[in-house]
Amino acid sequence: MDSRARVVLDEADIGRGIRRIAHEIVEKARGSDDLILLGIPTRGVALANRIASAIGEIEGTQVPVGSLDITLYRDDLRLRPARALETTSIPAGGIDSKVVVLVDDVLFSGRTVRAALDALNDIGRPAAVRLAVLVDRGHRELPIRPDYVGKNLPTSHSEQVRVELDEVDGTDRVAILGHVEDGAAG
Amino acid sequence: MKHLLSAADLSRDEAVLIIDTAAELAAVTDRSVKKLPTLRGRTVVNLFFEDSTRTRISFELAAKRLSADVINFAAKGSSVSKGESLKDTALTLEAMGADAVVIRHGSSGAPHRLANSDWIQGSVINAGDGTHEHPTQALLDAFTLRRHLRSGAGDLSGVRVAIVGDILHSRVARSNVLLLKTLGAEVTVVAPPTLMPYGVESWPCHTSYSIDDVLPDVDAIMMLRVQAERMQAAYFPSSLEYSRMFGLDSARVARLPEHAIVMHPGPMNRGMEISADVADSPRSVMVEQVTNGVSVRMAVMYLLLGGMQEEI
Numbered sequence: 278m279d280s281r282a283r284v285v286l287d288e289a290d291i292g293r294g295i296r297r298i299a300h301e302i303v304e305k306a307r308g309s310d311d312l313i314l315l316g317i318p319t320r321g322v323a324l325a326n327r328i329a330s331a332i333g334e335i336e337g338t339q340v341p342v343g344s345l346d347i348t349l350y351r352d353d354l355r356l357r358p359a360r361a362l363e364t365t366s367i368p369a370g371g372i373d374s375k376v377v378v379l380v381d382d383v384l385f386s387g388r389t390v391r392a393a394l395d396a397l398n399d400i401g402r403p404a405a406v407r408l409a410v411l412v413d414r415g416h417r418e419l420p421i422r423p424d425y426v427g428k429n430l431p432t433s434h435s436e437q438v439r440v441e442l443d444e445v446d447g448t449d450r451v452a453i454l455g456h457v458e459d460g461a462a463g
Numbered sequence: 464m465k466h467l468l469s470a471a472d473l474s475r476d477e478a479v480l481i482i483d484t485a486a487e488l489a490a491v492t493d494r495s496v497k498k499l500p501t502l503r504g505r506t507v508v509n510l511f512f513e514d515s516t517r518t519r520i521s522f523e524l525a526a527k528r529l530s531a532d533v534i535n536f537a538a539k540g541s542s543v544s545k546g547e548s549l550k551d552t553a554l555t556l557e558a559m560g561a562d563a564v565v566i567r568h569g570s571s572g573a574p575h576r577l578a579n580s581d582w583i584q585g586s587v588i589n590a591g592d593g594t595h596e597h598p599t600q601a602l603l604d605a606f607t608l609r610r611h612l613r614s615g616a617g618d619l620s621g622v623r624v625a626i627v628g629d630i631l632h633s634r635v636a637r638s639n640v641l642l643l644k645t646l647g648a649e650v651t652v653v654a655p656p657t658l659m660p661y662g663v664e665s666w667p668c669h670t671s672y673s674i675d676d677v678l679p680d681v682d683a684i685m686m687l688r689v690q691a692e693r694m695q696a697a698y699f700p701s702s703l704e705y706s707r708m709f710g711l712d713s714a715r716v717a718r719l720p721e722h723a724i725v726m727h728p729g730p731m732n733r734g735m736e737i738s739a740d741v742a743d744s745p746r747s748v749m750v751e752q753v754t755n756g757v758s759v760r761m762a763v764m765y766l767l768l769g770g771m772q773e774e775i
Contacts (some may be wrong), residue, residue: 354769355499362488395500
């Protein structure tokens, strides 16, 4: 991580955010019988797994976790060279009539979530779809809002939020990188 | 990557990327909505100068699963049968705004000509040219081999494959030898001397004139169709003799290692290069090859057309 990076969440903050999301999910679902967590690769999947184990500690139940790659549903495919696909794995039993919680690391423009909703539509018909994100950094470009947020992080549009998780990056932290020209995660 | 003309053009990483992508796209076949929006608004032309059923419908299905618009152009009954040249056909397709042309042609090198001319701006995918190459068939074979012999990940290092039959006329054999070698497999081509191509010793593979010699030492055996339409000369005395010498029957299958799979690109001549009981046995993966063909062609079209078009 370069010197312009400003760490805004450390390991303990991320852990607290995840536990709070887990509590809120359980509360809203009144138990967790028909819940499914779907992470958006790559860091969303790691977060989904952590939320699932946090729910397991609270409720003593095992929530199914899957991953949902949204690459083929992106609206900016033609702006960049074709990219490699990530894994999509839907838990056995499918998503029909389940409460699906989409999990991603950063909520920015909302375009990733829009793509994920389109992808879900082709896979089945959930009873409800909710959205959990570790960081909401604002600057929405679509009418999408999260149901569960680990941390609201006011940012300027030109900044970049980088989430690093142990499973993927070997460390847990969230940092803001100043004034990056483009390539903001979304 | 803009075109897919030859298996030789693919690096190991590119080939693995295509196969990995195909593995992800294969899941679409199991869903209730077997369609992705990825190529919405793109037009794919299937330009088939030679008869083909499975390759054409495989490409057609692959393009439709990705939401592309598909135009099928068969030479028979078209302007080509009235004497139109490849160039004029291509210019017509370009004028109609084709984003990709999937071409099968009886002349080796026709896709290369199309791709390297300024006749069309879109991507060219070789779906079989003369006796030259058929790269998507090699990719689907590699995908099938990897699923069965390498649990669906990485490359094909150390996998031993025998390709048996009419190597001389087979674009499937050529593409497979090149691609499987790139992926680290060890390939042996087996044919009667009359059906072995000139210069085969320069190919990156072993050669043998006896199927019985190679049987115990392969992980997969790929039987090629005896191409009656290319048999103007007498390459072997009789079909019965060919079948006895090079056909795969249950006695020969029994001599394969326990885990070895039997492949065939289709369409097959039952009783000629492969006996009916072998074709229908659980060892044979031909039906799966057809399924995998759709996934691999989806992967190729996604990777060629799905992203930003490269500057020309």
